[in-house]
Amino acid sequence: MNDEIPSPDQVPGAPHPRETVRLFGQDAAEQAFLTAYNSDRLHHGWLLTGPRGVGKATLAWRIARFLLATPLADDGGLFGAPPPPETLDIDPDHPVSRRILAGAEPGLATIARSLNDQGRLRNEIIVDDIRKLGKFFGLSSADGGRRVVIVDSADEMNVSAASALLKMLEEPPARTTLLLVSHQPSRLLPTIRSRCRTLRLGPLSAGDMQDALSQTGTTLPAQPEHLASLAAGSVGGAVRLINLGGLEIYAELIAILGTLPRLDRQRALALAEAAAQRGAAERFDLLLTLIDVALSRLALTGATGAPPTSEAAPNEAETLARLSNSSDQARRWAEVAATITARARHGQAVNLDPAALVLDTVFKIQETAGQVR
Structure with a gap:
């Protein structure tokens, strides 16, 4: 090959x-x-x-x-x-x-x-x-x-x-x-x-994940607990996150969610522009996946009454709990997650401008955050 x-x-x-x-x-x-x-x-x-x-x-x-x-x-x-x-x-x-x-x-x-x-x-x-x-x-x-x-x-x-x-x-x-x-x-x-x-075969524990990553020769990030949470027990997922800067992308995504419902537009624009850079197709696809993850964790937080026990980014627990603290809000986040995922993947399939697609997604999330207050 x-x-x-x-x-x-x-x-x-x-x-x-x-x-x-x-x-x-x-x-x-x-x-x-x-x-x-x-x-x-x-x-x-x-x-x-x-x-x-x-x-x-x-x-x-x-x-x-x-x-x-x-x-x-x-x-x-x-x-x-x-x-x-x-x-x-x-x-x-x-x-x-x-x-x-x-x-x-x-x-x-x-x-x-x-x-x-x-x-x-x-x-x-x-x-x-x-x-x-x-x-x-x-x-x-x-x-x-x-x-x-x-x-x-x-x-x-x-x-x-x-x-x-x-x-x-x-x-x-x-x-x-x-x-x-x-x-x-x-x-x-x-x-x-x-x-x-x-x-x-099931997801790996944090200890097994660390051993498996060491075997691949992958350098562990400064906060391996964030990687373990975001990778959800998948060594392949962890390697992808490390190689494509997924931890940094998710941390920035959570930081943007933390500004809602007002939204820090400059940070949102920067996130969109990074997705549109030449040769960034893999990072763009990862960003869409991480948006799915964030919305799923928002819905889970409202449904269970508490954020996930392990954070995947700084201040994630606080942000999720503020934006989703009831079963009604959880239902709304789950509904918008399905809508956003379908729209984003369709846009990706027909080669819409990545920056415009990311901004459209962020604005839809901002709209929802205002509705669930």
Whole structure:
């Protein structure tokens, strides 16, 4: 793949999941797989679900490495069967580990969004991507070992690709395990979900998050508690926030909310102008996401009678409590959040001027703040 084109199965600025040595905070999911393996109930299809950035792809690569490096069970021979494995860990110097790291393991195939004829990354996984597995199964079937397929993410398959994969799940090739990474399993065909065993991964604790970020080589911010709150247990989300200055953007957004209902127009204009800068598309998209987060936290504050227990920006708790302190206000903020999100995403889709779109959003929030007083 062209180095200038981001890998669809990798968080920008973080190591690829195949390079990640340890998985933090997902012991239950790992143990569930090991229990099935050691009980000789290894299903041919596994659906790895959970929020983005919590380690689903890392677990998929750990399972693939484990299966390809662990000999198939036999009668135990002269010395009896080896003890059942207690971990998915495989020595980095193992030949399978080295081949996977080099992208040269013949028993492993990966499916992700591919490039189109113009050399651009497609928006979906197409049927030809799935059909390539036929050649993979044919080339690797003679060695008698296991084969593993990772689909990341399965949510991105179009209808034809999903139908082709379903046929493989219905009639799986011998000694083959399919690992489907899914952020939104509801988007998958019900028949695909029913033919897979599910491993659910949850958000990471603050401690696990810090360990996972240290493993990626990411420099932690001065206020890691703000990062932990805003990332909501997602390592991928935390890396994105750090690389794009998300903590600073959210802090400025909360500061602007703190001036409502009068609104500090100069700060609002500065926020809008930053979104319109050349090459700021990713930061603009992050800003829209953070506006969603702020509005959701406003609605939650009014609904529960208290702001979130952990702040994601200075003075956030005070600002949220002042703007949303009743169930009626919570309902109003939830309604305007849905409206703003739809308008902002539509504007983004039709390439409206980012600065104008941000200002329109801020003015709508100001209007709502005046109404809920």
